[in-house]
Amino acid sequence: MVVGISFFVLFSSTLSLAFLLSKWFSKGKTKNVPKGSLGYPIIGETLSFLKAQRQDKGSEWLEERISKYGPVFKTSLMGSITVFAIGQAGNKFILGSPDDVLSAKKPITLKKIFGRQSLVELTGHRYKLVKGEMLKFLKPECLQKYVKQMDELVNATLLREVTEKETVGVVVLMKKLSYDLSCNILFDIKDEHTREALFVDFTLAFKAIHSLPINFPGTTFWRGQRARARIVDRMIPIMNKRWEEVSKGVLSSTNDMISGLLALRDENDQPLPHDLITDNFIFLLVASHDTSATLMSLMIWKLSRDPEVYKKVLQEQMEIIKQREGTEERLTWEEIQKMKYTWRLAQELMRMIPPLFGSFRKALKDTSFQGYDILKGWQVYWAAYGTHMKDDIFENPEKFDPSRFENPTKPIPPYSYLPFGAGIHYCIGNEFARIETLTTIHNFVKLFEWSQVNPEEPITRQPMPYPSLGLPIKIKPRSNMP
Ligand code: HEM
Numbered sequence: 001m002v003v004g005i006s007f008f009v010l011f012s013s014t015l016s017l018a019f020l021l022s023k024w025f026s027k028g029k030t031k032n033v034p035k036g037s038l039g040y041p042i043i044g045e046t047l048s049f050l051k052a053q054r055q056d057k058g059s060e061w062l063e064e065r066i067s068k069y070g071p072v073f074k075t076s077l078m079g080s081i082t083v084f085a086i087g088q089a090g091n092k093f094i095l096g097s098p099d100d101v102l103s104a105k106k107p108i109t110l111k112k113i114f115g116r117q118s119l120v121e122l123t124g125h126r127y128k129l130v131k132g133e134m135l136k137f138l139k140p141e142c143l144q145k146y147v148k149q150m151d152e153l154v155n156a157t158l159l160r161e162v163t164e165k166e167t168v169g170v171v172v173l174m175k176k177l178s179y180d181l182s183c184n185i186l187f188d189i190k191d192e193h194t195r196e197a198l199f200v201d202f203t204l205a206f207k208a209i210h211s212l213p214i215n216f217p218g219t220t221f222w223r224g225q226r227a228r229a230r231i232v233d234r235m236i237p238i239m240n241k242r243w244e245e246v247s248k249g250v251l252s253s254t255n256d257m258i259s260g261l262l263a264l265r266d267e268n269d270q271p272l273p274h275d276l277i278t279d280n281f282i283f284l285l286v287a288s289h290d291t292s293a294t295l296m297s298l299m300i301w302k303l304s305r306d307p308e309v310y311k312k313v314l315q316e317q318m319e320i321i322k323q324r325e326g327t328e329e330r331l332t333w334e335e336i337q338k339m340k341y342t343w344r345l346a347q348e349l350m351r352m353i354p355p356l357f358g359s360f361r362k363a364l365k366d367t368s369f370q371g372y373d374i375l376k377g378w379q380v381y382w383a384a385y386g387t388h389m390k391d392d393i394f395e396n397p398e399k400f401d402p403s404r405f406e407n408p409t410k411p412i413p414p415y416s417y418l419p420f421g422a423g424i425h426y427c428i429g430n431e432f433a434r435i436e437t438l439t440t441i442h443n444f445v446k447l448f449e450w451s452q453v454n455p456e457e458p459i460t461r462q463p464m465p466y467p468s469l470g471l472p473i474k475i476k477p478r479s480n481m482p
């Protein structure tokens with residue numbers, strides 16, 4: 001009996017000791033990964049995520065998972081486990097992480113279209129070098145010099161595309177306009193034929209970014225890659241000519257971004273490979289034109305349907321023209337700074353309808369957030385949705401109110417207003433976007449009077465948020481200056 005009991009005690013204590021020991025040794029090995037379904041093998045939940053984006057149900061897609069698993073959850077997208085961290089704390093973790101922990105490296109569809117050496121694929125010294133060169137063309141001192149040229153281009157393009165027409169599609173017009181502005185001003189591609197041909201291929205390439213990564217003749221992804229190859233072919237002679245001109249000193253490195261990147265030397269005093277420059281040309285044109293076109297379309301959509309807002313914008317813009325009387329006709333940098341209400345309108349539109357739904361990061365090391373492990377090789381995704389529409393950050397978030405950006409009763413906390421992202425990868429084109437948007441709206445209200453063909457036309461993500469029918473408007477030259 002005694003033997004029996006002591007055996008039992010010994011047995012059970014050994015067992016619990018073993019249990020404790022195993023716990024101890026496995027500490028650091030057992031991972032506490034976020035909850036969430038990985039969906040189907042390989043494709044994971046890619047289909048439902050892309051579909052939700054296209055059908056403008058991205059926020060529902062998120063809500064469904066947040067309610068099941070909480071604001072930090074995992075899924076599998078584009079062949080890789082992907083952790084979402086929704087809300088301000090999540091944004092801060094993702095956007096505030098150093099580049100060697102969470103890099104901006106993109107899933108295969110984006111990488112294949114942008115190229116292996118686009119800015120978002122680069123890290124460390126190379127990343128800083130290339131971004132530094134781009135910034136030379138996007139910093140305010142340089143942008144001031146573009147205002148006049150931008151104004152001329154916008155005036156000319158609007159008049160050319162609109163004159164003699166009774167109705168125009170605003171979305172197509174804005175896409176064309178923002179593309180022409182980037183091509184002209186940032187890259188000095190002035191040849192009309194080249195620009196047109198490139199535009200067709202950029203449209204195809206852009207579609208592929210949000211497609212399934214199935215590379216089979218006829219798929220969107222396949223077409224996008226072929227379009228990319230044609231863009232590259234077209235860029236080679238342009239690049240070679242510029243290279244020659246820059247080498248001979250005929251063209252200054254400050255002429256445009258391509259010349260700037262060609263003249264750049266790396267840490268070993270070597271020029272950058274031409275394919276890196278092509279990759280970044282493609283990346284920048286995509287990053288700059290559809291985003292800005294979205295914002296400009298949203299602005300005209302809002303002006304068409306909200307007389308109150310229209311009146312205020314018209315007043316502000318006409319006041320600028322009035323004060324100009326007798327001096328130079330062209331828009332100036334100082335005048336851009338006076339367009340305060342017009343820009344607040346843009347800010348409020350981008351709060352309620354952020355052009356970019358969110359974006360990917362890739363873990364280059366194991367990391368963790370709120371006790372959840374995120375393993376090397378996984379993707380992470382941030383979304384603007386988690387803070388833009390929350391009432392602890394924006395009072396009455398459902399209410400459209402540009403004045404909230406005028407004198408916010410409480411300052412907007414960091415990492416919660418993200419139309420241009422935040423942290424290391426904060427949009428370097430935000431000032432360029434502001435100037436081109438304000439220049440476009442200025443000219444649009446100055447030159448035309450218009451009305452919506454479909455007054456009920458909603459905004460849908462496709463996956464960029466555009467008026468669902470392309471915003472056709474009846475348009476005519478302004479008859480009187482108010
Ligand atoms: C309204 C217009 C625009 C919007 C809403 C927008 C939005 C954004 C956002 C959200 C990011 C961060 C992405 C991330 O965190 O992964 C970003 C990055 C970037 N944007 Fe923009 N953008 C706009 C216009 C432009 C323009 C006009 C340019 C170029 C002239 C540009 C160039 C870039 C570049 C190069 C990056 C990457 C920066 C980096 O990774 O360091 N964007 N943009």
Ligand SMILES: *[C@@H]1O[C@H](CO)[C@@H](O)[C@H](O)[C@H]1NC(C)=O
Pocket residue numbers: 152155156159329
């Ligand atoms: C706008 O463009 C038209 C047509 O090209 C031109 O006649 C006009 O002078 C331009 N307006 C301004 C203010 O430059």
